[in-house]
Amino acid sequence: MSASPARSTVRSSARTSAAPTRDLSRAGAARERALRIVAPARARARRAPFVVVVVSILSAGLVGLVVMSTALQDQAFELARLQTQAQSLEVQQQQLEYEADRLGNPASLAAAAAALGMVPNATPVFLKPDTGEIIGVPTPAGTQP
């Protein structure tokens, strides 16, 4: 902390010693020329780049907007198409479930089993694995009326 003020003092004294010399030489040159009125300097901001930038931003925005809008519209149509497809698949699934439910209901299964010549066994026989005991009298299921 204590070192820095000392250093700045040294620098400023160096600047003050150099500046007066240059000022004196410029003042001398001005005095040699006559003063005359000059036309005010026109603000020469170059327009072309600015216009290009603005136009390109605008057109980019416009093109973007058109592209985005088209994409959105396109997506809306795609959405509608997919919704229709989903609906038709849902209907198809319902139809298949409807048919499967009816083919799988007990009455249909019983009819299908009967058609294959299967008969219900009214008198099952049980075998006890631990003792080997047979409960019931094994009899063929027989034919159903």
Place this chain on the structure above:
Amino acid sequence: MSAASTRALRAGIVRKRVRISLAIVLTVFLAFGARLLQIQGFDTSAYAAMASDAGTRSTIVPAERGEILDRNGVALATSYNGITLTADPKLTAENAPKIAGILREVLGSAIDYFDVIDQLRKPDSRFVYVVKDIPAWQADQVMDGLDEADLNGVFVQHESLRSYPNGSVAANLIGRLNAEGEGVGGLEQKYDDLLSGTDGSATYSVSPTGEKIPLADSQATEMVPGSDVTTTIDSDLQWYADDVLSQAVQGAGADWGLAITLDVQTCEIMQMSQVPTFDADTKTDVSDATTVSRGLQTVYEPGSVMKTITMAALADQGKITPTTPIRVPSEMTIDGFTIGDAWDHGVLQLTAAGVIAKSSNLGTILAAQQMDDETMHSYLSKFGFGQKTGVDLPGESVGILTDPAGWSKANHATISFGQGISVTAMQMVRAVGAIANGGQICDPTVVSSLTAADGTSTATAQDGSQQIISQEAAKTVTTMMEAVVTEDGSAPAAQIPGYRVAGKTGTAWRVDPDTGRYVSGEHTVSFVGFAPADAPRFLTYVVIDNPTAAASGGGTAAPVFRDIMSMALQRFGIVPTGAANPGTPTTW
């Protein structure tokens, strides 16, 4: 005329014209102002609504109705997309035969070709129904066919249709929907609110051509689909019972029949059949006689099945055992009424088990004379007679159990064997279920759980069971009931090889519902039983009303019991103990 006066006149005319013009302009502005005030000041909301209506569309998103499932998750009632086809006769009249031809091709005999043509040509009309309630896939085929043939004027109306894949199986228990889509009868009615869910709605902006405008304002209220109701019914057992019962009712030439199976350990109804019934899927045979819930709404005199309850009351008081000797006379006269048994006999020496096995009215009367009217009434109340069973189905009747203060001796006598008291089948199932379940009575249930659309499942609350008679008393009555299915008893047809079966027959005099009097020669026959008697699991009650004269509880209802019970025991893997019937002596 001087120039000055001419100038003055002209100035006057100009002023006048200016005034008139000003007045006209002011009037016009005033009219504009008034209209502006009307639009902006008074009718603001109406005009704003009109403006927004022009560009928005609102739709109701109907909630999907929940399914009704059996205990294994098999759908008993489910919903699918349906269509009603409508037409504008102005557009269809010309091509009516072609349109009807396409409809006929897809829908077959479901439509009448000539009726459809008449509808499509209806004069002076711009709206007719062509065909109602067809599955969406059939409607799609019809519309595709019409598009291909370039025929216009037929429109679709979307709706939801209810499907009952098993047709008439358990139809009375499931119920059905009326034309408005509300549940009528059974579970469709009982759980209507939960099944229907909450409709949603959607409002969105549309272009003039009807396309939805992306990113425009839209509002949607999500619909909440209905909950699924899982029942305790086993659809295979239910179908089998329906089939067996239907054959028995037809064979006996009866008015109606019912069969209910209860899991006595869990108090779940496994199957609940009735004949005749209706087909909820095709909406056929729907009438008062088929849609009434026989098990809950039909009240009848149970007859001898009630003897089990009388014996249970006596056994609980320690007043009877299976071998208690009872001397049964050939007939008795009480309050001037002569009462006899179903068969002619002299004096019999029957044990209490013998009284049940042979179903002696006189033996039961003598045994029941050991308790007074109030005691008997209190036991009947404990067994749930004269009250609802609490089963989760709508429209339950309480039956008729009169106040004991008004009982005559004859009332006491006849009630002991099930005449002069009216019950529902569900009451009987619950009461005898208590005997099977070691004296504990519980409320039967047909629904095990409700599953909301988000998948959360809640089990329906089961009321705790109540001990109404001692375990020993229940065992005593079970032993007596086992005597019924022996060769000596009234229902050997109820035997199931390998299992011990306890049961009781009933052949009750039938009351004419119109006159309230017994009809000579008309009976209600029944059989209640449970198995295995040494470790009761299922109870089945079969009632067949007004069969031909030759029918009896043991001969007509017991075989139905045997078939349903065997199926239930097999399906649920109940291993027989192999123990023999105790063979309690029936005489002394």
